[in-house]
Amino acid sequence: MKNILLQHQEYPLIASPQLAKELGTAAATFLQKLHFLISETRKYKQKKNLTVHQNRKWWFHTFEEWQSTLGLFSVSTIKRAVAKLKELGLIEINKLSKIKSMRVNYYTINYKKLKQLFNIGISQPTKKDPGTPPPAEPIKGTNTPIHPAATKEDLSVFHSDYRSLYLQLRQYKLDIAHNDPRLHQWLNKTRKIITYTASAPTRLNVNRWQWHTPEQILPTEFLRGTDHGY
Incomplete structure (x- = not known):
């Protein structure tokens, strides 16, 4: 029987359960894979797909390459995921090729927006600074809504x-x-x-x-x- 477990050079498709719930599995997986590609490229064979622009790393893939890389989703599904991530400001897309005839898209992640939307990547202070104001009071909800549901x-x-x-x-x-x-x-x-x-x-x-x-x-x-x- 053929071994279907991960091989040495394969990358497991993973995504934060929180992001998958909020963004959908395709968009969350795309975002996780893009993060891997721009942060772990030294270990990845397609280094030529990476470029640096304005001190930020950008990754080039055609939609067909994304489909091959992600493996699970159709091109149309990936296009919808990219559109969603772009609309939310979580990714940025730019045409950075020095060859003018190659109008191809490079992608990067807006980590500031990711923190803003989902509080991801914000490190907590290890020491309490006596000069900082006390934390805000926790937001308290109610067990039942004040406004009844519409009939x-x-x-x-x-x-x-x-x-x-x-x-x-x-x-x-x-x-x-x-x-x-x-x-x-x-x-x-x-x-x-x-x-x-x-x-x-x-x-x-x-x-x-x-x-x-x-x-x-x-x-x-x-x-x-x-x-x-x-």
Whole structure:
């Protein structure tokens, strides 16, 4: 029987369970693999795919090469994953080839945005600095929502996009009324709002089983109905 376990030069496809839950398996796996390629290239045979631009490492792959590298996903699935990561600001794409006729994409990770969205990679201080202010009070949720769920009659009159956004936010324990005017303002940034809401337990260390208001877990820019680059 053929051995299907990892061979010496093979790279295991892994992704953070947290990222897979928030971003989907394809996007999380793509992000993990890209991190491996730009951080462990000295051990990797395709060093020619790496370049340095503005003191940052960038990796080149065609979508067909990504499909071969990742192994599990179709080109169309990878393209959707890349589009999602780019929209969230987690990756950056640039055409860096010195050969003008080669309009190929190089990819890198925006680690600052990764920390901002998911609190990943933020090291905790080992010593308490007496000159720093005390930590903020923990955000306390409620076991039951203040705003009751919309009735079937309420849901029936909603636009489908509005209804979908409302139901997903409630699924992630966002305590918001079905007629909150901010829901209309968020329709053009649905994915970002859902990502911030879903990642609140990790970003803010709140209880994922409790209900929290928008004011407790969303950035001020969203509460005002503006974007400012998020």
